Amino acid sequence: MQVLTDTESIAGFCRRLRDDTWITVDTEFIPERTFWPQLCLVQIAGAGDAAVIDALADGVDLGPVFDLMTDRNILKVFHSGRQDLEIFLHLSGSLPHPVFDTQIAAMACGHGEQVSYARIVEAVTGKAIGKGARITDWSKRPLSRNQIAYALEDVTHLRRVYEHLSSMLASKGRETWVGERMAWLNDPQTYRNDVSHAWTRIRKKPRRPRDLAVLREVAAWRERQAQERNLPRRRIITDDALVAIATSRPQSQEALQGVRLVPRGMAGGSRGRQIVQAVNRAMEIGTDALPRPDDSQAARVPLALADLIRTLINARCEEIGVAQALIASSDEIRRFAATPPGDSPLACGWRYDLLGRDIERLRDGTVALSLEKGTLRLVPLP
CATH class of the missing domain: 1.10.150.80 (HRDC domain)
Incomplete structure (x- = not known):
């Protein structure tokens, strides 16, 4: 188990990864004590090499890691990576790019909303990840062998998960479904603290x-x-x-x-x-x-209609195996269903084809919901 504590060994490790087309990345940090999370470890795995980088080691320079994160020829794979990306942005001034988030991909592949890393690893590999070091103080030194092994598992198993999910996305033709969310992760405005x-x-x-x-x-x-x-x-x-x-x-x-x-x-x-x-x-x-209460938009959507729309969305998402959060948030759904409609991703693209058009028909009273042999269907009204 490699634990890198000096700049020279970190630089050498990062150089060895330059020939990889994709790597898996995770971090361990302490978020409670400060406004900006305290980075403690960076874990990275390539095709033939993996290491834990001690971000708190005396005199360590993470410059080689930051350079690797911005290499456009290498895809960086995270699971639920928003906080990791925000830490890199705060410390280096640049976001890792390009990136792929397996939690987002899992939403388009039937694994539900915000699936945990342990659950997706078990679903894909059949292996159960130990929970002993999940709640630990990553700033304390020395690190135990159990902590190091746990940290490495966060990136070694992630390689299998990425291969599985990327293959599923391709076979289902859903790459564009997650592409927008990946682009959102790579947009500095996402992390702008207004x-x-x-x-x-x-x-x-x-x-x-x-x-x-x-x-x-x-x-x-x-x-x-x-x-x-x-x-x-x-x-x-x-x-x-x-x-x-x-x-x-x-x-x-x-x-x-x-x-x-x-x-x-x-x-x-x-x-x-x-x-x-x-x-x-x-x-x-x-x-x-003056600002207004945040339920003013919701008031423009009749409760009965809102319930019908939620029923339609839940049924459609269950039918095709996709998490509702990937399609639109509750607020975006309310805005689209309001009269007149507000801005919403449901108004265009694949989301409109999948659900937006039917929500419009339901809102306008041209169709009704019907339960036929346990399946929810839209029935045209005369």
Whole structure:
């Protein structure tokens, strides 16, 4: 089992992989302690060579790894690779490319939505991956043999999985079905952290537009603080505290000190002043420019129609063995079914041929759903 801890051996390993047409890649990282995940290991496997690279080794330079990741002649295969790709982008300034994600491919091959690595490996190879090192502190050294073996399995078995899924995609003619998602993974805009959208990640939002505007401003402030200080968002201030600020709208530090869940030390200091400034910015926004509750689009789709559409989509996806998430998200489906329709991937291409046209007919009342011998069918209406 190769564990590479110095730049020279890492560079040599990466050179040996330059003749490969595709490699499998995974990372181990710690996401909880910092805003930007702490990279601990990089695992790579080629046709005849595999290694674990210690990203925390003293004086190690990951430049050869980053160069390999951007070699356009080598396909990089990940499983559920978005976080891995984001880490490479943050550390090197470039995304690995080209890439292939086996979790996305599995959605088009009958393995369901967000299938785990262990499950897809067992389905393809019949081998069960040990779970002993799944929840471990990858930053601690030295690494045990069990940890190293577990880390290597994340890329060695992935080679069999990739060969199986890529063959299935070709035989079913579904390469284009996953191509858009792969392109999305390779687009830097996918990973762009727009602080003005940070408020949308908060679950228990207020409903009044002015409160939402305040939430948007203070959530953006927290996002900037978390990035600059490289701390988890909750270490800056909690979601519940942001919602409390949004609903009480304190326009002075004295008022902020009275808001539940806001630490008094924070409220009276420089960060409290910045929070109040964010609140005041939100209070100056014109009524027409205020954000709206995120269910406004859903309200334009009658519940009965929404249920019919979900039934149709579930039946069609089960029939052809594809995960619904590959076709469209729930929000995209609602937008397409609304009157008038909103932007949605269902409006064009293979998705329209597969489902979009039938959803239109169902929405317009020209067809009905019928159950015939256990199979759901569309029946034209007179």
